[in-house]
Amino acid sequence: MAAEQGVWSVTRPGIGMGKTMRALVLLLWFAARGSALYFHIGETEKKCFIEEIPDETMVIGNYRTQLYDKQREEYQPATPGLGMFVEVKDPEDKVILARQYGSEGRFTFTSHTPGEHQICLHSNSTKFSLFAGGMLRVHLDIQVGEHANDYAEIAAKDKLSELQLRVRQLVEQVDQIQKEQNYQRWREERFRQTSESTNQRVLWWSILQTLILVAIGVWQMRHLKSFFEAKKLV
Amino acid sequence: LLLLLLAPGPGGASEITFELPDNAKQCFYEDIAQGTKCTLEFQVITGGHYDVDCRLEDPDGKVLYKEMKKQYDSFTFTASKNGTYKFCFSNEFSTFTHKTVYFDFQVGEDPPLFPSENRVSALTQMESACVSIHEALKSVIDYQTHFRLREAQGRSRAEDLNTRVAYWSVGEALILLVVSIGQVFLLKSFFSDKRTTTTRVGS
Numbered sequence: 112m113a114a115e116q117g118v119w120s121v122t123r124p125g126i127g128m129g130k131t132m133r134a135l136v137l138l139l140w141f142a143a144r145g146s147a148l149y150f151h152i153g154e155t156e157k158k159c160f161i162e163e164i165p166d167e168t169m170v171i172g173n174y175r176t177q178l179y180d181k182q183r184e185e186y187q188p189a190t191p192g193l194g195m196f197v198e199v200k201d202p203e204d205k206v207i208l209a210r211q212y213g214s215e216g217r218f219t220f221t222s223h224t225p226g227e228h229q230i231c232l233h234s235n236s237t238k239f240s241l242f243a244g245g246m247l248r249v250h251l252d253i254q255v256g257e258h259a260n261d262y263a264e265i266a267a268k269d270k271l272s273e274l275q276l277r278v279r280q281l282v283e284q285v286d287q288i289q290k291e292q293n294y295q296r297w298r299e300e301r302f303r304q305t306s307e308s309t310n311q312r313v314l315w316w317s318i319l320q321t322l323i324l325v326a327i328g329v330w331q332m333r334h335l336k337s338f339f340e341a342k343k344l345v
Numbered sequence: 346l347l348l349l350l351l352a353p354g355p356g357g358a359s360e361i362t363f364e365l366p367d368n369a370k371q372c373f374y375e376d377i378a379q380g381t382k383c384t385l386e387f388q389v390i391t392g393g394h395y396d397v398d399c400r401l402e403d404p405d406g407k408v409l410y411k412e413m414k415k416q417y418d419s420f421t422f423t424a425s426k427n428g429t430y431k432f433c434f435s436n437e438f439s440t441f442t443h444k445t446v447y448f449d450f451q452v453g454e455d456p457p458l459f460p461s462e463n464r465v466s467a468l469t470q471m472e473s474a475c476v477s478i479h480e481a482l483k484s485v486i487d488y489q490t491h492f493r494l495r496e497a498q499g500r501s502r503a504e505d506l507n508t509r510v511a512y513w514s515v516g517e518a519l520i521l522l523v524v525s526i527g528q529v530f531l532l533k534s535f536f537s538d539k540r541t542t543t544t545r546v547g548s
Contacts, residue, residue, distance in 0.1 A: 148359040148375050148450065161362040161445060163493065252359065262458055273459065277475035280458060284482040291489050295496070302500045309507040316514040323518065327525040334529055342536060 147173075151246040157233040164255060165294035166225045168287075171259040172197070174232070176214045177248040186248050188214065195249070196235050202226025211235060219259075225294045256287045356381060356453025360490075362390070365397065365436045366443045372433040377424045377452055384451040385410070385432060386419040388494050391501040393442030398435040404428025414438070447494055455483075 152158055162170060176195060177186040197218050199208035207228075208220045222228060234247055260283055266276045365371055377383060389395045394414075401410040401420065404427070410420045424430065434446050468476065 147357070148361070148373055150371070150373050159364055161364065163362070163497065251361075252357075253361065255360075274469075274471055274475070276458065277472060277479070281475060281478055281482065284479070284486065288482065288485055288489065291486075291493070295489075295493065298493075298496060298500070302496065302503060305500065305503045305507055309503065309510055312507070312510050312514065316510070320514075320517070320521075323521060327521065331525060331529055335532065338533055339536070344536070 147250050147252040149248050149250040152232070152234065152249050153246060154234065157231055158249075159229055159231040160251075160253065162228045162230060162253065162255060163226065164222050164228060165290040166222050168256045168290065169219065169221045169259045170228070170230075170256075171254045172218045172230065173252045173254075174212075174216055175250040176234075177250075179246060179248070193247070194235050195232050198231045200229045200231070202228065225297060256290075257283045356383075356451070357456060358449060358451040360447070360449045362445060362447040364443060365392075365434055365446050367439045367441050368437050369443075370433055370435040370437060371446075372431055373448075373450070374429050374431045375450065375452060376428065377430050379424055379427045381424045381453045382421065383424060383430075383453070384419065384421045385448065386451075387415075387434070387446060387448035388417040388491070388498075390445040390447055390494055390497050392444030393439055395444075395498060397444055397446055398438065399432065400435070401430070401432040403430055449490075 150158070164170065174195060175188075176193065177188055178193065179186055194211055194213045195216060196211050197208065197216070198206060199218070199220050201207050201222065202224055203226075207223075208218060210218065212218065220228075230253070232249065232251075257280070260280075262276060262280060265271070265279065269279075271279060359375075361373075363371065385401060387397070387399060389397050396414040396416050398413045399410070399415060399418065400408060400412075401422075402408055403425065409422055410432075412418060432448075432450070434448070436442075436444050
């Protein structure tokens with residue numbers, strides 16, 4: 112995705128027809144490839160995606176919508192009136208991003224607590240006639256952590272050579288691995304706590320159950336004995 | 346130029362974790378060029394028996410991959426024609442458990458770091474070393490992801506077990522009390538009736 116964006120943003124001055132033609136072809140070709148993964152969403156449907164990430168991790172989402180045109184019987188880019196509402200919740204169910212975007216949008220957020228973040232998308236169809244019971248096609252691309260970095264931008268900003276940029280990419284990757292392992296340690300501790308809690312509960316429950324059984328047995332016998340004695344059967 | 350148009354280009358990977366409600370089917374589509382090597386890997390993280398139906402179709406509707414009630418699988422294929430490939434996950438066999446499914450769809454190679462036009466110049470030793478470290482780290486991250494998913498699954502099962510133990514112990518305590526007290530009163534009621542019949546017979 113970064114490479115595709117690089118081609119879009121870097122303008123190549125027409126040094127010669129050959130070069131411009133080549134650039135145009137590349138542009139068109141990247142445009143054709145820029146569809147990414149897509150799915151269909153209904154009018155009032157809400158689609159949620161989960162990202163389990165460590166803290167201080169950046170997540171970038173790109174989406175593009177297309178509406179089914181019945182006359183032409185194909186998907187056309189959606190009209191500007193049709194947008195998507197993006198809502199991001201952190202692991203404690205607190206909303207960290209709730210914004211309306213147009214028919215094509217890009218949302219970014221950085222996690223501050225490790226855990227399961229939920230990204231929900233639904234359309235804000237104000238004009239129901241546009242949908243006409245059809246489906247909206249949403250192209251979605253979510254990049255997490257190191258994949259979210261735009262290396263072309265980093266190279267330009269810090270003026271890095273090719274080799275320096277490669278090493279920088281390796282550093283970012285190792286950073287991500289380290290964060291994930293820290294998060295793993297925290298999660299394993301939670302898992303251990305749950306297992307130990309289950310263990311304790313089972314232990315106490317069996318002791319309690321035995322005590323209850325014995326107590327009830329004793330009560331039953333005593334109650335029945337006194338009952339029969341009262342009825343002069345014993 | 347024409348060759349460039351036909352040749353498979355930089356692809357990418359889509360890693361998505363989504364919720365699949367009960368009796369639901371979720372499909373994803375991607376336009377793939379001919380000759381691109383693609384890999385679809387999926388894993389069920391939470392819900393029920395941790396299984397899901399998966400199906401992959403080519404642009405003509407021919408089923409390339411179909412598995413029912415699979416917990417984890419990985420499928421590699423090379424696109425035989427240009428077009429829209431579709432893969433679907435189905436939870437239609439389940440009546441009340443909704444599942445969380447993770448999938449990783451890798452299309453072609455990852456885009457290169459530099460959007461340079463000429464990749465003709467050979468890489469220096471340092472650059473080759475960087476490339477091999479990069480590939481190794483990518484596989485480390487991939488293993489980490491799978492480890493995280495397995496741990497999430499294990500933790501989900503452990504938390505399920507914990508809740509079940511809690512409910513079951515409370516339920517059993519109540520049942521025990523109700524049954525034992527009930528038994529005593531039932532027995533008492535038998536003897537009360539018999540007593541009246543015996544006295545009637547006696548007199």
